[in-house]
Amino acid sequence: MTKAKICFIGAGNMPRAIIGGLVASGYDPQLIHATNPSAPKLDAMRADFGIHTSHDNLAAARDADVVVLSVKPQLMEAVCRELSPAIDKQLLITIAAGIPERRYHDYFGKQVKLIRTMPNTPMLLGLGMTGLYAPAKIGEADRALAGMLMQSCGDILWVEKEEDINKVIALAGSSPAYFFLFVEAMVEAGMALNMTEEAARHLAQQAAVGAAAMMKANPEQSLAQLREAVTSKGGTTAQAIATFEQGGLRPLVKQAMGNCIKRAEEMANTF
């Protein structure tokens, strides 16, 4: 296993998941450093993982081989400008949505080695999905390092064109929220039928977990086949599915994902 020193600048939820995955996979916690202005967040990460923590972005980045940029897109420019004197040969990995690779060279005021990634929150449970994009000049060793980092808490998919990172956002980065919304709507419908919230959530959430596990366990079956196996001819499911289809679920999903991508493109012009 690599001995790279990795620092996470802006260690919120997502770095917490990646650090948890790394440490669980045997990565030496003494090689990991997290920064954040929030002392309680750092205390918790030190206690949980035995890593180094500090409020000093510059010192942490100076000492690292890999710097993971994890702040919100709105703060990225200011944080990169602050970090610039500490950045020389380090590999930079960003998890920020929207900001194109070329913009980071402007932020740092020099050419930097940067890989864009788009993870998602199920990384917290080791069930993440991360898309990665590296420009052609990034070498194999750096690609392998970024892949190892993200694979420690889920699956990864490399995309060849940077624009495809926005498709990763629509399909995986943002999509856990779509599933939560769907289950939320089911629970509300259950409550409207006089069920308790607890019972409705238990039923809907366990059905979601089971359906997700079936998709994963049966890659040879199409999603339509899995759906049809639940849908007895003339039965109850058929009525529900027909209602979704008539209500325009498929075009609505297409529209939502299109708008997600449009927002990422707008962010690329804003930050």
Ligand SMILES: NC(=O)c1ccc[n+]([C@@H]2O[C@H](COP(=O)([O-])OP(=O)(O)OC[C@H]3O[C@@H](n4cnc5c(N)ncnc54)[C@H](O)[C@@H]3O)[C@@H](O)[C@H]2O)c1
């Ligand atoms: N939340 C998601 O589902 C998700 C998924 C993929 C990518 N992302 C990306 O991850 C990044 C973080 O988003 P988040 O939702 O996890 O936010 P977050 O608020 O959990 O994490 C950002 C952290 O940065 C810290 N911070 C603020 N200013 C700082 C500074 N000057 N120096 C160091 N740390 C600073 C904050 O205290 C916070 O803990 C964003 O760029 C977002 O686009 C988020």
